[in-house]
Amino acid sequence: MVRLFTIISRYILIFLFALYTFDGFFALRSGLSKSKEKGLYYLQNIWTLLLISLCNVILYLNTENATYIVLMVSEITLVIALQIIYKAAYTGINNALLNHLCMLLSLGLIIISRLNTDRAIKQLIIAIFAAVVTSIIPILIKKFDFWEDLQKLYAVLGIISLLIVLVAGQTVYGAKISLNIGGFSFQPTEFVKIFFVLGISAALKKAKNGRDYLILTIVSFIHIGILVLSRDLGGAVILFMIFLLLVYLKTAKLWILVSGGTLVVSGLFLVGKLMAHVQSRISAWIDPISVIDNAGYQVSQSLFAIGTGSWVGSGLTLGMPEKIPVVSKDFIFAAISEELGAVFGICLIFTYVSCIILIMNLAMQKKDTFSSLAAAGFGIAFGFQSFLSIGGVIKFIPSTGVTLPFISAGGSSTIAFFIMFSCIQGMGMKKEVKA
């Protein structure tokens, strides 16, 4: 009976998430009255809470592990607390973005707990910590204006962090990305994205002539160059996208987009020629089955999971996502798609799209260049990382080994994206200085 219940609930879960996604897009339409918009956001919260409850009930029934009940209560409490505290503390908060944060975070906790309950508890603690700490960021951004004067500090912090990783980092799956400090694995690259966005935005606001742009470009490429040397191509591509798109936003020169695109393609080609670790990822992308014994194993297992789960999934606990290496981090989308179904996965993709639209819309309305560019920069980083992660998992693009924002297990990534979201919220609420 539990099995049947699990199988039938697949449809309910898809339905809930589809409703959530639909409400999110419906609320984006212009011309909607404020009260109606508010109503939709409340509905979204209800879908989120129902989804958390149902998933945890299924997990509990299948495993009879009481931890899931504890997790369910904690997750529900976390979502309600986030909603109440943020809304009470800040007027003018972007409700839609807050809802998405709650949904993504809950989904992440659910799927991580399905894979490993201990890890989920760790992740929950990290999330609570991050939520508490970052809740003051919007105030700091609202109150102070010195953020845009610190571009030198951002650059120094960014470059030093990257250099430390390059020198002392551990090599994981061919790339140097993490530091081991007192038993905790720490990934500075996740935070460098934040410094990078703030630094470029600040520099772009002040850039007046060619020399300013040249310095900006050189500093950016120092960042990217160190990442390439650390073989963290995912990170390098994300930083490059931030640089490229922000310069385009400031200058409106379409040729920057075109030549930047050409540069990144030829750069990747060159790097692919030179680095064995990249070559193997590309051959795994072209035909994973032919190299299934080594480089193609992970992508093949991921596609087996997605393909076998098919549109509606196998049902929670009825798949075998644990067969995919690093499933709780880079390949978590495969686990979601296998057990909850590809339709669910597509709703997730659209939730990310919705986030990007919301962030870009928020950035567009800012009249201060720094706030506008920084918010856009965070949106670009967030969106592109989501794309790299999901695209790599479904073999749409070669796998770059980046985490899925707010869903993948991992402290650095979760905290970094919390910071980004609170910065965006802060930028959104910041009063415009009127000259």
Add this chain to the structure above:
Amino acid sequence: MYTGNGHEERSESMKNVRDVKDLNDLKDNNVIKEKHNVIRDKNLSRSEKNKINNRFATITYVYLFIFLAMTAYLCYFLGFKSESFINNPYNPRINNLSDSVIRGDIKSSDGNVLATTVQNKDGTLQRSYPYGEEFCHSVGYAVNGMTGLELENNFDLLRSHSYVVDRVQNELSGKKSQGDTIVSTLDTNIQKACFDAITTEKGAAIVIEPDTGKILAEVSKPSFDPNTASQNWKSISSSNDAQLLNRVLQGKYPPGSTFKIATVLSYLHSGGELTDRFDCNGEFTKGGYTVHCANNESHGNQDVTQAFSNSCNIAFSQIGLKCDITDFDTITDQLLFNKTLPGKFSNKAKSSFKLSKDDDEPMVMATSFGQGKTTVSPYHMALIASAIANNGELMVPYDVDHIESKDGDMVSSNSPKKYKSLMTADDAETLKTLMRKVVTDGTAKSAFKDPSYTAYGKTGTAEFNSKGDTHSWFVGFADNGEKTVCLCVLLEDTSSHAYTAASKIFSACFK
């Protein structure tokens, strides 16, 4: 999609001009002519604001595009690619399906059960193979790992397309549903004939229908009984005779004189004629290498047709030396040497052919009559014969005719597909004539006495060590005006003749 900027824009248009300036680095002071043309300013500021909004919109649309493309790819993968992709022995999920499905049956084309699942007295399920050893490599086994049809159709055998109501009922009562049935192209009579015809300890035989690509029989010896494989696994897997090896697909043998098919084609493409004549005095030496014909026979002066049917190594050494090496390469390339062969079978060996302009005369001579560095599988030789019988066109070989549910409803079916032309129709016709001569006047003339069919073929005796021990080959086809079958037989390390086995198999095909 972009809410909120509509009214703001109107009320704050003046300020917008300044902010826009900030964003845009407009040095043009003309934009702000506050005291004068206010309406013009308004318009200007609006268009400037729109320009900036456009950049944000561009980026948003770029993102929208890549995410939609990614979603489309996911749908495409699930809709068209995933079924064949996930049916892979590395996918651990498929065996999970056996929790709710009873592994389906495998049947022969003549309706006999080749593999089924039976319930033991204690209620456990067990795979049973009524034909035992006979189909051990072609049907394969699903005990310690998987091979053959069991492996290729693992996913289909573990899916049930029986009536939905039945399946839901089973689900509710916790019973397993019956998996689908694989109806193969294998024929029990022909398979038995092949099994019996291989009189040596080790050997291989395969029978294919050239105009469809259907595999009618496939036998590799030594074999073992898959019913008891689990108990006897240790002795089977450690046997020195490579019992687990499917020699038809995985064998890598020197082709011996069967390779003369390729040599004669290369010779004709290098400008040679069938009427060209060569001398054979029982011995031929060039570059310090002496060639003898089988049994030290001396064939005298013969044309190419006679040399082919007598399988004269001396004539073929001279023919090989006259060939253009580039033509040799082109022909073997077209005949699929060094290539992945068609057909959905795992572990197919690639045949290998290597000859370069730098090779010395002995190497060219040895290669010309199928020694040298060339290796082939019986499967590959059968495909070449199959193309010759089918006007040069090779059909994609397959061994599953269709899949049906336990209630007999068709789930999916295979139809013949053209793979590619291995040679022109003219070349195929020429080879057909030559191969007919082998049977009427040449090395195999004693074998094919059965009047129910007309046989074509090429014999081969391939040395595989320096002691002069040999494998015996026969590759060819036969027709009776209604149907054509093609086969390849290989007997390892023997002085008996593969053509004797071939004639028995043909007789079974045309009975």
